[in-house]
Amino acid sequence: MPKDSGIGASSKRREDIRFLTGTGNYTDDINLNGQAYVAFLRSDVAHGTLNGVDSSAAAGMPGVVRIFTGADFEGVGGLPCGWQVTDRHGQPMQEPAHPVLAQGKVRHVGDPIAAVVAETAAQARDAADAINADITELPAVVDMSAALAEGSPKVHDDLTSNLCYDWGFVEENKDAVAAAIDGAHHVTTLELVNNRLVANPMEPRVAVGDYAAHNGESTLYTTSQNPHVIRLLMGAFVLGIPEHKLRVVAPDVGGGFGSKIFHYAEEAFCTFAAKAIKRPVKWTSTRSEAFITDAHGRDHVTKIELALDAEGKFLALRTDTLANMGAYLSTFSTSVPTWLHGTLMAGNYTTPLIYVNVKAVFTNTVPVDAYRGAGRPEATFQLERVIDKAAREMGIDPVELRRRNFIQPDQFPYATPVAVEYDTGNYDATMDKALALADWDGFEARAAESAANGKWRGRGVNSYIEACGIAPSALVGQLGARAGLYESATVRVNATGGLVVMTGSHSHGQGHETAFPQVIAEMIGIDESMVEIVHGDTANTPMGMGTYGSRSIAVGGSAMVRAAEKIINKAKKIAAHLMEASDADVELANGEFTVAGTDKSVAWGDVCLAAYVPHNYPLEDIEPGLEETAFYDPANFTYPAGAYICEVEVDPGTGQVSIERFTAADDFGNVINPMIVEGQVHGGLGQGIGQALLENCVYDENGQLVSGSFMDYAMPRADDLPNFTVDHSCQTPCTHNPLGVKGCGEAGAIGSPPAVVNAVVDALQRGGKDVTHIDMPLSPSRVWSAMNS
Amino acid sequence: MTSVSMTVNGKPVSGDVEGRTLLSSFLRDGQGLTGTHVGCDTSQCGACVVHVNGQAVKSCTMFAAEAAGAEVTTIEGMANADGSLGTIQQAFQDYHGLQCGFCTPGMVMSAAALLAENPSPSEAEVRHYLEGNICRCTGYHNIVRAIMAASGQEVPAVAAE
CATH class of the missing domain: 1.10.150.120 ([2Fe-2S]-binding domain)
Structure with missing residues (x-):
């Protein structure tokens, strides 16, 4: 019988009410008294010398308040990168300056050159269009291999080359891996592209800066996944505002998927300009602007080699990757192809020797950073593609080949050769579940039916693992992170028994306002409606690192549990006093404190009231009040894993792929709200299938973004996607967080692309075509070309 | 600027608009009906769909002036009379x-x-x-x-x- 409340219940989302009635409070819904509007003049060339900016005509146009150029920001810091990668020779990465407005050069289409602040948004746009930027165009650096070639134009003149870093992992394993590959029975090699993507949350970015002259406080309202991180980065590194004079508010945020983690120039600009003109300043991105300013995702070019023995046991794995950084280092860009990618190359397998080389490259394109999965989709895609290819080459069933190499349940905790230790997992269990739900054994009958209809049916399987719940601060500090990665929560109990949880996690679609109270309700035994979640405002939440990497419930939820445990311990002392018992004998269940072996009891609400009206209270031992804060720093990552199966039909006449079935069997550990978890998987699958079949961010050789709108960039529509079969019943709870949870936000986007491509390759093979790989997206033209080449 | 009047969610409203003012802007900025969202600038995303005289319309693709005299329904007008969800x-x-x-x-x-x-x-x-x-x-x-x-x-x- 499903639960109707607490942990494990599919509680309906309370935030839905405001979203369904048009009463949400997104950043663009915020309008402050006296607000002015900003429009940016952006570079329309990919690379050029900025000789000067003539804004004389624009300055006299109606409504113009002030025009800013790079010169206004000469005394201001640049946008910082939050992760320093050390290369394989022990040297720090090359780290260029990233000015708020361009200074001296423009480095990608969309690079901001000047900003007009005006009375209306239309006046600001009109005036920005009248500014004349004198740019001498330079050859654009677009292709990564060309960018690394001797004599290539440099994106940053003050760097030695376009190479940000040359990273080797684990460098000490390099020779042993090479020897194992050289001596192996079989080596499967695959070269592939992990296509560049645009996150495209449906809400474009918005920033509203405000300055209060009476107390010198700046406030930024912004579309962010992590307001405290923005406060820290912008305050400390860009504008020099102490944190106690800077408030960052991220209200309702319309999706993020990684792209709203980062600190962007427009945020710093609006905060800076509001203080300069003593008026609120608002910027609302258009979608066209989003395409050329939001950090892009993926964009890896990889060669992977898998060495196997005669029985198909994996002996060694070697990868060489070029990772595009774009023109500047976005906030967490450098960590994505390294620590979020190389550390996952063991997958679910016992491969003993692994070496990962990544060269990160500057190009004249929009900066690239984390997008849903961030490094882990890139790792999973290459690994699960090369395994499939190896299975075909060696004549071993692809499921069987994976099973022969799975880490077994009795091997946990399992230390991989790439620095991480998996705590729990059962990869055969999720594979069994996926095969059953997908009716794997019934495939041939369906394939015959497809054939009768003139279609080729294929199926693809994959098994993925990811690392979530980032992360132990001490570990990431060693790896180059310039921040801690704990999470925080304050639990405030009111005198009348209701609770408010102030969390550093941020919800932008994940349903924290519903799921977090389920945990508290379960712990205390009260109704979920007695718990309210506050998030998204640095003024009323404790310092937190925000939401990304599927970390909210694993890290933020754990912080909340720790704070709630402190509350319960204190409440038990109060209850013991009221019941004249020893607090060690007090138990809490169903919202009532009792004394074991007696009929004494006191209600939760009475204890809360006593805490704030301490007439009869152990004041000698404890303070009045019932409010506690906890910071939780995880001992390890969490390791969600699962098996995905995709079944496709390919039209041999056109190359059109249609997904007929998609099955996802995930192990997320314990689950708080199954409805929300399944929704997260659906969304991830939509994005992963979008990457596999539709989405592609394309630059031409001049660095012009060809896919710069929803007319050119193929976002998945409802009729592009199938119904999904998802399951999370295989649960090996995390051993090192109090909820036993692992995180579910990115799994779908990580596990689905290889399943889709494996299925299409299978369909073509069954159709008699010797196709071993097609680069994503598998558009009809690419599939048709592959089958007819 | 021209004055435009229409009925929005059953209530008569009016406001001054430029020729280029979109219906989405009129609703959001002029009427404070921020439930209608703008997610793109090429009429693709559909976050701004409202009903104009009973027809689904992308309000970013219609000038406010074109809706003069029309019956417009937005998300704010979709709940039941007692305020419960439709x-x-x-x-x-x-x-x-x-x-x-x-x-x-x-x-x-x-x-x-x-x-x-x-x-x-x-x-x-x-x-x-x-x-x-x-x-x-x-x-x-x-x-x-x-x-x-x-x-x-x-x-x-x-x-x-």
Whole structure:
């Protein structure tokens, strides 16, 4: 019988009410008294010398308040990168300056050159269009291999080359891996592209800066996944505002998927300009602007080699990757192809020797950073593609080949050769579940039916693992992170028994306002409606690192549990006093404190009231009040894993792929709200299938973004996607967080692309075509070309 | 500037607009009806769908002046008279048909238009009709189920367990 409340219940989302009635409070819904509007003049060339900016005509146009150029920001810091990668020779990465407005050069289409602040948004746009930027165009650096070639134009003149870093992992394993590959029975090699993507949350970015002259406080309202991180980065590194004079508010945020983690120039600009003109300043991105300013995702070019023995046991794995950084280092860009990618190359397998080389490259394109999965989709895609290819080459069933190499349940905790230790997992269990739900054994009958209809049916399987719940601060500090990665929560109990949880996690679609109270309700035994979640405002939440990497419930939820445990311990002392018992004998269940072996009891609400009206209270031992804060720093990552199966039909006449079935069997550990978890998987699958079949961010050789709108960039529509079969019943709870949870936000986007491509390759093979790989997206033209080449 | 008057969610409203003022801007900035969202500038995403004289319209693709005299319904006008969620809104909550909520107003307005012209659509018809509404969060799975449920058709319960 499903639960109707607490942990494990599919509680309906309370935030839905405001979203369904048009009463949400997104950043663009915020309008402050006296607000002015900003429009940016952006570079329309990919690379050029900025000789000067003539804004004389624009300055006299109606409504113009002030025009800013790079010169206004000469005394201001640049946008910082939050992760320093050390290369394989022990040297720090090359780290260029990233000015708020361009200074001296423009480095990608969309690079901001000047900003007009005006009375209306239309006046600001009109005036920005009248500014004349004198740019001498330079050859654009677009292709990564060309960018690394001797004599290539440099994106940053003050760097030695376009190479940000040359990273080797684990460098000490390099020779042993090479020897194992050289001596192996079989080596499967695959070269592939992990296509560049645009996150495209449906809400474009918005920033509203405000300055209060009476107390010198700046406030930024912004579309962010992590307001405290923005406060820290912008305050400390860009504008020099102490944190106690800077408030960052991220209200309702319309999706993020990684792209709203980062600190962007427009945020710093609006905060800076509001203080300069003593008026609120608002910027609302258009979608066209989003395409050329939001950090892009993926964009890896990889060669992977898998060495196997005669029985198909994996002996060694070697990868060489070029990772595009774009023109500047976005906030967490450098960590994505390294620590979020190389550390996952063991997958679910016992491969003993692994070496990962990544060269990160500057190009004249929009900066690239984390997008849903961030490094882990890139790792999973290459690994699960090369395994499939190896299975075909060696004549071993692809499921069987994976099973022969799975880490077994009795091997946990399992230390991989790439620095991480998996705590729990059962990869055969999720594979069994996926095969059953997908009716794997019934495939041939369906394939015959497809054939009768003139279609080729294929199926693809994959098994993925990811690392979530980032992360132990001490570990990431060693790896180059310039921040801690704990999470925080304050639990405030009111005198009348209701609770408010102030969390550093941020919800932008994940349903924290519903799921977090389920945990508290379960712990205390009260109704979920007695718990309210506050998030998204640095003024009323404790310092937190925000939401990304599927970390909210694993890290933020754990912080909340720790704070709630402190509350319960204190409440038990109060209850013991009221019941004249020893607090060690007090138990809490169903919202009532009792004394074991007696009929004494006191209600939760009475204890809360006593805490704030301490007439009869152990004041000698404890303070009045019932409010506690906890910071939780995880001992390890969490390791969600699962098996995905995709079944496709390919039209041999056109190359059109249609997904007929998609099955996802995930192990997320314990689950708080199954409805929300399944929704997260659906969304991830939509994005992963979008990457596999539709989405592609394309630059031409001049660095012009060809896919710069929803007319050119193929976002998945409802009729592009199938119904999904998802399951999370295989649960090996995390051993090192109090909820036993692992995180579910990115799994779908990580596990689905290889399943889709494996299925299409299978369909073509069954159709008699010797196709071993097609680069994503598998558009009809690419599939048709592959089958007819 | 010209003055424009129309009926929005049953109430007469008017305001001064430029020729280039879009209906979406008139509703959001002029009337404070911020439930109508703008997610793109090429008429693709559908977050701004409202009803104009009963027809689903992308309000970013219509000038405010063109709506003079029209009956306009926005997401703010979709609840029941007592303030409770309307049938489609309730189905979206029941079937978890929304996550971040940004595309949701347009989805609900498109769904209402679909069910007005086709009260019992097939799943394929629902998916086809939503071609002009992009959602990045849900993979559409639960949106489709919500609309099917709102039409009174049998839909499996949300969440397997």
